[in-house]
Amino acid sequence: MKIIEYSVSKAISKSGMMELDYAINPYSGCFHRCLYCYAIDYTYQKDAASNWGEVIYVKKNIDLVLKRDIIGLPRGIVGLGTITDPYQPAEAIYRLSRKILEILLGNGFRVTVQTKSPLVTRDVDVLSAHRSTADVGITITTINRAKSITIETKTPSPSARIRALEKLNDEGIKTWIFLGPIVRNFNDDNENLRAIFEVAVSTGSRIIYDFYSPYRGANSMMERYLPGYDGRKVFNESNVWKSDLVGRIEKLAEKYNVECNSQKDEWMAERGYNFGKLF
Numbered sequence: 001m002k003i004i005e006y007s008v009s010k011a012i013s014k015s016g017m018m019e020l021d022y023a024i025n026p027y028s029g030c031f032h033r034c035l036y037c038y039a040i041d042y043t044y045q046k047d048a049a050s051n052w053g054e055v056i057y058v059k060k061n062i063d064l065v066l067k068r069d070i071i072g073l074p075r076g077i078v079g080l081g082t083i084t085d086p087y088q089p090a091e092a093i094y095r096l097s098r099k100i101l102e103i104l105l106g107n108g109f110r111v112t113v114q115t116k117s118p119l120v121t122r123d124v125d126v127l128s129a130h131r132s133t134a135d136v137g138i139t140i141t142t143i144n145r146a147k148s149i150t151i152e153t154k155t156p157s158p159s160a161r162i163r164a165l166e167k168l169n170d171e172g173i174k175t176w177i178f179l180g181p182i183v184r185n186f187n188d189d190n191e192n193l194r195a196i197f198e199v200a201v202s203t204g205s206r207i208i209y210d211f212y213s214p215y216r217g218a219n220s221m222m223e224r225y226l227p228g229y230d231g232r233k234v235f236n237e238s239n240v241w242k243s244d245l246v247g248r249i250e251k252l253a254e255k256y257n258v259e260c261n262s263q264k265d266e267w268m269a270e271r272g273y274n275f276g277k278l279f
């Protein structure tokens with residue numbers, strides 16, 4: 001793996017996601033090397049995009065620039081890790097996500113973190129000091145480790161992620177599971193969905209789910225490395241499969257009494273939590 005440090009002149013940007021006001025990403029490129037990663041298409045450093053998982057760019061001065069950027073910036077919800085994983089292995093060395101949390105939470109912003117790594121539990125002291133304005137989402141696409149390695153090739157195991165959710169929950173930090181992307185005939189079976197809902201119950205987490213989107217870079221990785229994957233079929237994915245899947249997820253949410261939203265509808269839930277009734 002190659003790590004390249006560079007300096008940025010801007011740390012935080014307006015988010016294009018309706019549930020967020022701002023986005024911040026301390027790393028470009030991601031060691032976890034998930035085949036389905038949409039960030040490949042949004043990584044402008046060509047060597048990182050074309051050797052996905054092998055080249056990581058580190059915004060080494062992001063914390064210093066952030067302190068300047070937030071002067072006079074209206075407070076709002078910040079997504080930490082909207083493009084790449086903020087707790088990928090480089091974070092163990094650089095501690096940029098931790099510094100970002102300290103700055104944003106300490107200055108009245110609300111921060112929502114998304115990761116696949118139990119490294120986030122290193123920062124429970126910061127998170128638990130701001131329980132009302134911080135939450136952590138951990139992605140679990142499949143409970144099955146062998147399957148996870150096939151598609152999320154260098155990520156921590158699902159069981160390590162579950163332990164992280166437990167730890168965060170024990171510390172009173174709000175957690176959610178990102179159940180996604182859901183890929184047809186890969187992780188859409190009832191057994192897997194049921195197991196993930198059971199994790200949500202045992203860790204006090206809500207669930208946000210999303211379907212796989214065949215971005216250009218992801219589709220070419222999936223075609224190359226995921227046995228049996230046919231990108232053309234995915235492009236023509238039938239709505240019948242999607243509506244059947246949504247129906248099964250909704251039934252499980254009701255059965256397990258777990259709050260569950262699609263990524264598409266998540267903004268309404270998120271805005272509702274933070275600013276009261278929307279309509």
Ligand code: SF4
Nearest residue numbers: 030033034037084085
């Ligand atoms: S952890 Fe997230 S950012 Fe990293 S490769 Fe996987 S999907 Fe992409």
